[in-house]
Amino acid sequence: MAENITITVDGRTVDVPSGTLIIEAARKLGIEIPTFCYDDRLRPVGACRMCLVEVEKMPKLIASCATPVAPNMIVHTDSEKVVKARKGVLEFLLINHPLDCPTCDKGGECPLQDNTYTYGPAESRYGENKIRFIEDSKNQKFDDIRLGPEIFLNRNRCIMCFKCVRIVRDLAGEADLGVFQRGSFANINVLEEIELDDEFSGNTVEYCPVGALTSKSFRYKIREWLLKKSPSVCNLCSDGCNMNIEWSRGEVFRHMARRNSGVDDGWLCDRGRYGFDLSRAQDRLVRPHIRRDNKLQACSWDEASALLSKHLQNIIDTNKGSEVAAVGSPILSNEEAFAIRRFFSDVVKSENVDFQTEYPKPIEPELLDLIGLDGSIKDLESDSTFVFIGCDPAVEHPVVSLRIRKAVSTYKAKAVFISSHDKKLGYFPITNIRIPFSAEAAAVNYLVSRISGKTTGDMADFKIDPDGLNRLADNLKNAGRIHIIAGREFFNHPDRAALLVGLIKLKKSTGAKLSILPPQGNFIGVSRFGLFPSLGHSFENMLERIESGEIKTMFVFGANPIDEYPDRKYIHDVLKNLEFLVVVSPFANATASLASVVLPQAMLPDYGGTFLNIEHRAQKFTPMTENPHSDVKPAWAILGELSSLLDMGNIWYSDSQVRKVMIDTIKEIEGLDNLPDNGVVIRFPAKDGYDPGDVSLAEPETPGIDYPYIMNWTPSAHHHGWITEKSDNLMRISGKQIAWMHPDDAAREEISDGQVLRIGTAETALNLPVIITTGVNKGEILIVNSFSANPVNRLLKKGRPTTFVSVRKS
């Protein structure tokens, strides 16, 4: 294997493994070699020639970013020849560069500026006219072209380092960007009618070494040196990517990656990057509201908390704690989750605490140990076969999917998707095994019996075509390092118990790793730190008790059950029965419109705390120190204030204080105090030996004549859950809500591509434009969810994650 090689750089020796590039060896010694096109995560191309160094016994200068070390190499990075060469390279790079630094957004953080200042010539000797790419012949001042909804490109500033092309091609696996023309006329562009809008397009802007690529949301907004940085963690999915929130004068301007090689490796997806405008969205709640004369009216915190404490005092005095319920959500921090559980069990004396408002059935307590990533995120790169069941990593876990993309593209791993509609990982080769909707449990059981050599049941009942599964089973028998990943569709699965049994059997029979990944932000954190319901107190039970009048008061923290719970009419009617509904939410939403009291909740970056990501890594996020919204509070601050008004004493002043109480209470967790910048993976003591036993498969449902199509829904890559709809940036990228259907169905219904359809039942329906594709099954309608104009849960009935619908032209 790799043995160490000793080389000399500028008179100092260094030991590096063979295959290391010279530039990396020099960095190890602390010698910085200037470069534009090199990035240690991308394949080197040696395009910019800025990193030229002199190697003894080599006739010419060589590019240190593309040359691996050799034994006894003697490298000079600062010799006369190198200095002169750098000057020359910079002079050439600047020949066609417009030098419009005052207008350029990169000014102040531009490697071209910095390197020219440090190494370059002060003046150019070039007297000819510069080449200019004019985009619009009528308006000769505007040189920027629009590549996608967020990205603009100014080709005059480009120095052809190919970083953006490599990010899009090698990392994301998209074929959007390319190089056209040759020589001085070479330029980056997209093909006609193609838009650069993949999940990772924002990274091209961040890593562009000049101001050629700019993003619409940051363009011409503020200068870089005026921005202050708050280290934070994204909570728009459960990956927990590290980022810096960059803000000035209380306004957030952008999110930039903060590299944590264990989690995100310096990449951010567009959802996390461009969701920065959420905290200043139009719908943001910034003041408490009380219902007076059947209308919500703004009031002060004193009024609101006096009303709440009076109400709670009554409940406590009459010992009616069980009449109170609290509902959290996965957007809460660990501290908030802990404080909610503590407040309601100790002060109010109520057991009714849950956070799963969007699942038809509550999650089994035994499942808690299985939720999360098996192994670390970094380990994903070394797995050789991925089997995805009900999981779309590109949408649910974009940055973690980069590791899977790397495993597939670089290490030739196999990725197999078992699902009712096609999924993709960029253009990287994957296998889609299509099964009918909700037949995952049957398919997994079939795989298990095939692998263990037992007789396989009849698949005709489930209408599964066994060819693909047979091939997969044969492959799995011989494959090493298998990783089975279940995701969002697992949690929504109608036959979840049977699917879980199948997955555990599959794990045992193949020796695979099994990960069940929740897609929502801090799902694991809130369930581990207090919000996981005790038996008989799940959200479903609460709703039943509200119906029967046992629960009269409900607190909702950051959740929006009306938009999320899979039966809109039912939940609306149930919540109306409540005598007292308190909604603590960062945004005005459908649930808040029913409330008696609405309190403004803090969200990123208004407060500090910790999140737990899918590999149980606790990571700290910090607030910005100037905040124009002085009235927003995190849940622990609200509850702390209430408990002091109830004469119970306030123990929650700051997130670190809550964390301290949390550490003292939950003894078995270690490492939460003194969190380092890149977080700590927390080991929870696992209750092993969970054997769910045998569960028989549910009978497949057959559609009726009136409603021949089964409805399925999916989130979109840039928009997931009710919160991201509040972001103008993300709405601009994600576009309109659409539905997909199979060409055969479309032909039967005489529907053409793009037509607006009425999808639904006799009582209620959604009106959506349809796209005809073979990517979905026959007899299935796939709908993008989470748009409040056409919420999918309007069609659903309680306890069932899907429904049969009819389709007609509207």
Add this chain to the structure above:
Amino acid sequence: MWRDLKSVFWAIPKGLSITFRYLFRKSVTQQYPKNKPVLEDRYRGLHYLTRYDDNSERCVCCGLCAAACPVDCIYMEPAETEDGIRYAKIYEINELRCIFCGMCEEACPEEAIFLGHEFEFAAYERDDFIYTKEMLLANYDNIEKERVAKNIKPLIRKERQEFKTPAAPLGH
């Protein structure tokens, strides 16, 4: 004792001799506001923002003047026109805070901001000393009118510098 007395009485004519000497010289006191002072060319007074000859603003709101300003009296917010041109949506100078050091004109890469000769801009309200972009451009227009009337050579080149090159061959 005698010596002390001598110094006391001698001091009076000695001091008055200076007074009488200056009485017959040319006066240095300027009779402001009746007579206006003569300002040097490099006098630094009220700011102005310049324009190109097509009447468009030179300022692109790069923020370098604000960065160079030692007392932080310049505030600006950039924006983008429909044509994609960067301009200053807000450009304000707090003239009360300004120390007229001239660092802003030194820093400006677009030759957009200069310190003029105007120093008489007293007002009754503190708010009146916050000069907006429109006021600063109006200052320039006044100065420019005067310059044209007096037929003085302009300080800066007035035409916009453009790429004059033929465009690169386009098409994929």
